[in-house]
Amino acid sequence: MINYDGKRFRKVSTDPNAPVTLYRQKDDLVWAELTGGGVRLGSLTGKCGEDGTIDMAYTMVLAGGQVIAGHSTNTPEFLPDGRIRLNEVWERYGTPGSRGTSAIEEVAE
Numbered sequence: 189m190i191n192y193d194g195k196r197f198r199k200v201s202t203d204p205n206a207p208v209t210l211y212r213q214k215d216d217l218v219w220a221e222l223t224g225g226g227v228r229l230g231s232l233t234g235k236c237g238e239d240g241t242i243d244m245a246y247t248m249v250l251a252g253g254q255v256i257a258g259h260s261t262n263t264p265e266f267l268p269d270g271r272i273r274l275n276e277v278w279e280r281y282g283t284p285g286s287r288g289t290s291a292i293e294e295v296a297e
Contacts, residue, residue, distance in 0.1 A: 190240035190264055190272065192218055196295040197274065199225075208295055218242050226251045232260075240264040242274070257281050262292075271296060 193213035199206045207224035213236065222230045227248050234244025242262040249255050258281050262274035271294040280286045 189216070189236060189238050192236065192242070195272070197272075197292040198295050200273070200291040200293055209292075218244065222248075234260075240272075267293070269296075 191213055192211040195211050196208050197211065198208050203225060205225045207222045207227055207230075209220045209222040209232075211218060211220045213219075216236045217233075218236050219233045220231065222232075228251055230246060230248035232244045232246040234242045236242050241264065242260075244260050244262065245257070246260060247255070247257045258279050260276050260278040262276050265273045265275055267273055273291055273293045276290045276292065278288055278290065
C-alpha cells in the first residue's frame with residue numbers, strides 16, 4: 189500500500205495559484221483540507237486500497253459561494269521521477285451535477 193501521509197498534491201494545470209493539498213494517512217484512512225485557487229475551504233476523506241487507489245468523498249465552498257460535494261476514485265501512476273500522479277474519476281452531486289476526469293500530481297520537495 190502507498191503511504192500518502194505528508195505528500196502534497198496539486199492539480200495538473202498551468203495555474204500557479206492552484207491549491208496544494210497536504211494528504212494525511214493512518215492505516216487505510218486518508219484525509220486532507222485545501223484552500224486557494226478559487227476554493228475557500230475544502231476537505232476530503234477516503235480509504236486507500238492495497239493498490240494505492242483512494243476512494244473518497246469531498247466537499248468544498250468555492251470563492252463564489254457555491255457549496256459542492258462529490259465522490260472521486262483516484263488511481264496512482266508513478267512518474268519517471270518517482271512522484272505520484274493520481275488519475276481522478278469524479279462525480280459532483282447536486283444541481284448542476286457533473287462527471288469528469290482530471291489528475292493531480294505530487295509536488296516535488
